[in-house]
Amino acid sequence: MAYEGGGDRGKAERFRSAALPYLDDVYTLARYLLRNTADAEDAAQECYLRAFRHFETFRGGPIKPWLLAILRNVCRAEYARRGALAGMLDSLDDTQQTAEGLWDEAGHSPETETLQRLDSEAMQRLITQLPDAFREAIVLREINDLSYREIADITGAPVGTVMSRLARARAMLRAAWLAEENRS
């Protein structure tokens, strides 16, 4: 049988109207996780194909976290393929320092200093430079607008870990931002 039966066509229409509105969310996360346009498009496409195939396992509730969880799995497969990054997300030590020394500890940056507005492209670049686990946490929170609980479910980390990753991510991002201003 080449084409889906009547019930499955209903499924296709339900899937379209439920899932397609979140394509920008899925694509955005893919761009930040994979840091590359072509791979992000591949991953988003693969995410939707998988989501459609397993749509009957979706048990209602908000569909966005469900889609983003699938996307994350697709991206992890891509990490594994890239080899060098295999297992990075799981094994990542939350105390890890970045090797590039781009970020000072939050405590060293003058907290009273007000951030100048960076253009969104510069901001995107700074976020993209964050290490995997922190980048993932802050994108899911600030850009995909998920709750701690939803982020915890997607990343398989306890809520406490999500919170501390966000704290670190923001500290690194703020320090990078200040460093950027000082350079310019």
Add this chain to the structure above:
Amino acid sequence: MTCDEAEVLLHALIDNELDAGHARDIEAHAAQCARCDSQLAAYRDLRHSLQGGSLRYTAPASLRRSIDRAVPSPAMANRRTLLKGFAAGSLMSAAAAASVAFMVVREDRDQRILGEAISAHLRSLQADHLTDVLSTDQHTVKPWFNGRIDLAPPVIDLTAQGFTLVGGRLDFIDGKPVAVIVYRRRVHVINLFVAQGLGPALPGPRTEIVQGFNMRRWSEQGLNLLAVSDLNSEELEEFGTKFERAFRATRSG
């Protein structure tokens, strides 16, 4: 509350994730600790800068279309219903009715071939089903088909063009043995089915999406070729044209 505790919890505060009790604790601490107070202000400021949606990316229209196409649409069903409606029409001549019936049957066979190709593709993705002969060398893969199938399939090494030859396999579609040449592009497997009389001879390449997989069919030198992959349609088209070009070159050279 200590500064260490506050340092993490203030993020929960600005994210509206704290219950009222803890929120009061943080605010009380910040009220008497200048460092934590300025941190709270700094991260509120940062958070404010990240809001507003300007950091989102917009999915390209081509991606949206390609996903939309990959999900089965009702168009096919409508066409079939239309044909059935014609067949039932009382004004239709017997000859016309017969030809409609023929079209429906032929279309059904065509759909069955595509469906079986998809099934074969899916089977091949399971462990150890991909190849019977595993080799990146076309001079190993090609002779393997000798005696196993009644044709000499074009086994062409496209590694230099970005499509890695992985091996070959014998499969069955529409009850007939079919040569399968397996390629890889990044993580994506391409199964190229080659047979005689597998569907109609096509004047030019035809691409379609069946059950979420991209397909490209074409005919060349009496052979029907059918490429199936989860690769995006542009790259599968690239594969098809490169294969065709190389195939023609082997025959003329």
